[in-house]
Amino acid sequence: MSNKCKRRVFVVGKDSFYVKYIKRFLDIVISLVAIIVLSPLLVVLSISGTIAMGGNPFFTQLRSGKRDKNGQEQIFKLIKFRSMSNKKDKNGKLLPDEMRLNRYGRILRSTSLDELPELFNILTGFLSIVGPRPLLQVYISRYSAEQRRRHDVRPGLTGYAQAYGRNSLTWEEKFKKDIYYVEHVSFLFDVQILFKTVAVVLKREGISSEGSATMEEFMGSPEKVEK
Template sequence: MFKRIFDVFFVLLFSLPVLFLTALVAIFVALKLGRPVIFKQQRPGLNGKPFNMYKFRSMSDARDEAGMLLADEYRLTSFGRLLRSTSLDELPGLWSVIKGDMSLVGPRPLLMEYLPLYSDEQRRRHEVRPGLTGWAQINGRNALSWEERFRLDVWYVNNRSFWLDLKILFLTVKKVVKKDGISAEGEATMSKFTGNGI
């Protein structure tokens, strides 16, 4: 309950500058990438329950001759990379924090299709609300292997505390400034999880 109160208080405390920045980013996304400016996708939340996650759009709609969307590395523009490296694409996710679907700190929400691929240990990441940032994000972000990422997520579940959350929030700002771990080696973002930690 205290964690939930802190989440809401923190978001409301910075609501005015956040609203201004969100509106500014939305304008640039509309100009650079077109509409819709918000990317919405269903993700698993607490106990694996689905919720709608919101982010600013960071990819174009570029398609091949058959009309199929191109791979991420071809659709992720320089502007989109800037949004991701600065985590500005995550600003709409604060609405999910207010709603209670997400927390400021917790394991990042992944894809619904991954749920049946988890081991029992990996599935424990859903014992807490997903977060805008987390222990895995400050310890490598997308540069981690899936096995390392899940191990760090479960470590957070086992060791979570108010002080750990404050530490993660502080180190997240440091990571964003340094632009560490934005993508996996050889990938535009993160390679697809296929099960068994690979």
């Protein structure tokens, strides 16, 4: 790589040389190698998940991804290992998250092993190794214009908000970190986030939000709600 290209790699932001030409290449290589190396573990977790959850070990859900040239988010099916059962009450309604999150599911979530199938989302181009976490499709209409900028880059397996707070952060705090990442994304920043993510996973920090087994639903930013 020439000195000129090297300098451009370290320019920050969503329009940098790194984001346009190198980040996706690294995503493909890293996810493919990880899938091959971790394939025995993926098989074991698929089998154990089938037993622990009494059926399908995978959880899929529509999430919003990077915006296209027309400014519309790509909608894709995120795949994870199931960490909650499908237990329902007598009226056929799903029980609260904390009642469906069994011991096996807690182990998956605390170790982030439930996220491993997302390597296939990375390989197919909907996710990146590092980026804002992909959120529910229904949230799109609830974002402020500023918050929606989080979709100017591919969502990630981990991200700035995941590494520095995870579910202990409020929604507003998460979105601020997401926008900061969009404006400052670089190779060195991604490496920093990856190392921090490993430390957080090993320490099992920020797994749940205060008073809830999972993150509460995002109902909209104050400025959107007021309107």
